[in-house]
Amino acid sequence: MxxxxxxxxxxxxxxxxxxxxxxxxxxxxxxxxxxxxxxxxxxxxxxxxxxxxxxxxxxxxxxxxxxxxxxxxxARMAIYGVRAARGPGIISRCEVALSRLRRRTGDTTHLMACFNHDSVCLDRRDGECIVPTLTGSIGGFVPLGVGPGSIAMLAFLDEDEQDYIIRANLGRYVSYRNLTEDKVRQLIADTRRRGYAVDVGELIPGIAGVGMPIMTPGEKPGAALSFTLLCAKLGPGVLEHYGALLKEEIDAIVGQ
Amino acid sequence: MxxxxxxxxxxxxxxxxxxxxxxxxxxxxxxxxxxxxxxxxxxxxxxxxxxxxxxxxxxxxxxxxxxxxxxxxxARMAIYGVRAARGPGIISRCEVALSRLRRRTGDTTHLMACFNHDSVCLDRRDGECIVPTLTGSIGGFVPLGVGPGSIAMLAFLDEDEQDYIIRANLGRYVSYRNLTEDKVRQLIADTRRRGYAVDVGELIPGIAGVGMPIMTPGEKPGAALSFTLLCAKLGPGVLEHYGALLKEEIDAIVGQ
DNA sequence: CATAGAATCTCACATTATGAAAAAAGAGCT
DNA sequence: AGCTCTTTTTTCATAATGTGAGATTCTATG
Known part of the structure; x- marks a missing residue:
């Protein structure tokens, strides 16, 4: 290990x-x-x-x-869980952001967290349209590397940790559309350059997503915020707009 | 200790x-x-x-x-928590019951769990009317002995454990309406006789509640289901009806 | 009703955890 | 700033705690 x-x-x-x-x-x-x-x-x-x-x-x-x-x-875990969600932890700190992002765009928003080789959904606000998501509801998860929120976190880990996780998850990528090791590495590179991760209909046809990690200075990313929306909503500058919205909220969260 | x-x-x-x-x-x-x-x-x-x-x-x-x-x-607690809530634990097992009870009565339902000297809200379905509750939303808590769900669990603990908890919580009871040590002991006795706990407007004027513990044979109660409703809805036989509904669901849950 | 495979228990051993005490870092106060 | 008191952090000799090979008991399956 x-x-x-x-x-x-x-x-x-x-x-x-x-x-x-x-x-x-x-x-x-x-x-x-x-x-x-x-x-x-x-x-x-x-x-x-x-x-x-x-x-x-x-x-x-x-x-x-x-x-x-x-x-x-x-059972005690369930109790610790609800307590943790109430305290000044990550879930509380992102509650307002999630709701505001949803309100300003009408789209589904997620709070994802890194957990071992997975990205777990900690919280979620449903948008105006019901969109299918890989993550499902709270508690649902995908391998790190699958989906924008997930890629967003993976992209900003140390390189050796990235490698380790990608290799560990290789076998699981095959069950997702268009996903290969090279593709994941490409997405990571794009994400690092851009500052946020994007998926336009690649994982689920017609469904797009934008994700950005929540980075506390000096720590590796533990969580990310993301949008899920219909590709039909996309036009020029829309992805950039979503990226800017995420940046705004995350800056506020980290600044606290 | x-x-x-x-x-x-x-x-x-x-x-x-x-x-x-x-x-x-x-x-x-x-x-x-x-x-x-x-x-x-x-x-x-x-x-x-x-x-x-x-x-x-x-x-x-x-x-x-x-x-x-x-x-x-x-953060990891939050993750364990959402995972625990998804698995075959108490929350999942009660999900359907909570929803069905709400649907059949239109009232707010709670799943409460014993935790140290407290009763913690693990899950909740809101009723047709917004009713004030002591517990608040998921993660909220009250001292064991305060409110029907809470009394329901306390009532079926061993007598020495009951005593210990009541004594530990004495100082906290004073901040609730009409609540004294004697009152709590009286409520416990009533609850044991009846099989479920009842509060008719004593803790919050105009608000009633009915609670019943989820008892796995051979274990002490770890959780309870409860209703919160307006006193105005009460008529002859209504409390008994709510008690019967709770019993039905809890029997099904324990029987699993 | 054997048989294999898994879970549980036991106990001699030494690694791991302990806590008193000392050092360092903050918090208040003048 | 300087001094004092409180709280946190580190150290290290000691022994209590946790360890794991092996024996035993349990359970599923052919």
Whole structure:
């Protein structure tokens, strides 16, 4: 596992390991993961894994399906989640921006966050037209590299981290229209030059998107704002206008 | 700290401690908590506390306001939260029930969960009339013992745990209308007898509520469903009808 | 009802976490 | 600015905590 994925922290090995497991379970989808899966993927000894998982279940950070003996996220996570969403975190800070962007354009807006190899939808405002999105509703996700919000974040990571993620996601790109490794790298280059990511009907015919990362100085991008709209709405200068709107809101958010 | 609050788990002291800290921060509100606060409240040594907090911040389970040096829930929690809400957890399992109850009555419905000494709103469907609620929207909370959903959960905890929570919350009850320790105990007794909790205009004039716990056999109640409605809608048999509706949905949820 | 595969438990061992104490960084006050 | 008090951060010797190989128990499946 490369250095940037998991930074070992001084004197808390057990916690580091617990977080690895939490991440794996969070990524594990609805079906959940078995002890064996988790031990294999984390690289931890089965016994150690078991002990940590049991503890996490005890605290309801994880839950276990006793029938199938699989682990999934627990009730306490749901509670922490709603609490985190209320506090001064990223979701609250972007609430107004999301709503205002939607109001000023009439289009669907998303707040996406980086999570492992994925881009997760943290919040969303639906536009006047129902547009199909890859992400779906809150909690939905796509591989990093798929879609404008997702590309926007990927583009501003360190190059070695980018490479690592792209390579990890290669197998998943094939299930999207027109997406190859080269294409992703091209999109990243375009995005870095332009400052925002654009997709005009490439992933979903007739659907366009514009995305820009939320960059706190000195940190790698953790989140992005994006628009999804009908290609039919596009005319000269429209993409630039959307880019400018995003920039305005993100500057305000970062400035706080 | 009494046994039922934190069950020490075999061979993972550090994790237990981390969860204590996470809980404290989650409870700490929007302003966040300082190292000193956390060390005092958790009873942990300052250095130990510091080390654990740093690690949690490193993993973005917590975030730190560098200006004010205070800790609050981090971005990763928000992500875990939306993931947990999507999986087969309590929120998903109650989604349909919440919507159906709202549809069948036209009233506001809540999904509440037990968290430390509080009852937290995990999900909500707004009714036809806008009614004021103590809980507010998702993520909002009230002390356990305040409001029908909250009483419903409190009523079915073990007696010693009930006592402990009531005593811990005593100071907070005074800020609610007509609420005293005796009143809470009376409501608990009524709720146990009846199977569901009722409030008719006592906490907020003109606003009534009905709540019932979601009881998985062999476990203490972790969540409750509740209605909030205008007292004006009440007539003979209405409360019983609402109780029956709740029972029907909860039986279905538990039966899954 | 065997059998393999997975989960759980045990325990000797040493790595990891602990916390007292010292150092550093802020916050107030005059 | 200078001084004092408070809070945060770092250090390091010590031992308690977590580790993981292996034994045991459980469970699904042919």
């Amino acid at each position: 490369p250095a940037f994925v998991q930074s070992p922290s001084g004197g808390a090995q057990l916690l580091d390991r617990a977080v690895i497991l939490l991440d794996l379970v969070a990524d594990g989808g609805v079906e959940g993961l078995s002890l064996k899966d988790l031990a294999a993927r984390s690289g931890l000894n089965t016994a150690t894994c078991h002990r940590i998982l049991n503890t996490l279940v005890g605290h309801k950070l994880l839950a276990r399906d006793n029938q199938k003996r699989r682990y999934r996220l627990g | 009494p046994a039922f609050v934190q069950s020490p788990s075999g061979g993972a002291q550090l994790l237990d401690r981390a969860v204590i800290l996470l809980d404290l921060v989650a409870d700490g509100g929007v302003e966040g908590l300082s190292l000193k606060d956390l060390a005092a409240r958790s009873g942990l040594n300052t250095a130990t506390c510091h080390r654990i907090l740093n690690t949690l911040v490193g993993h973005k389970l917590l975030a730190r306001d560098n200006q004010k040096r205070r800790y609050r829930l981090g």
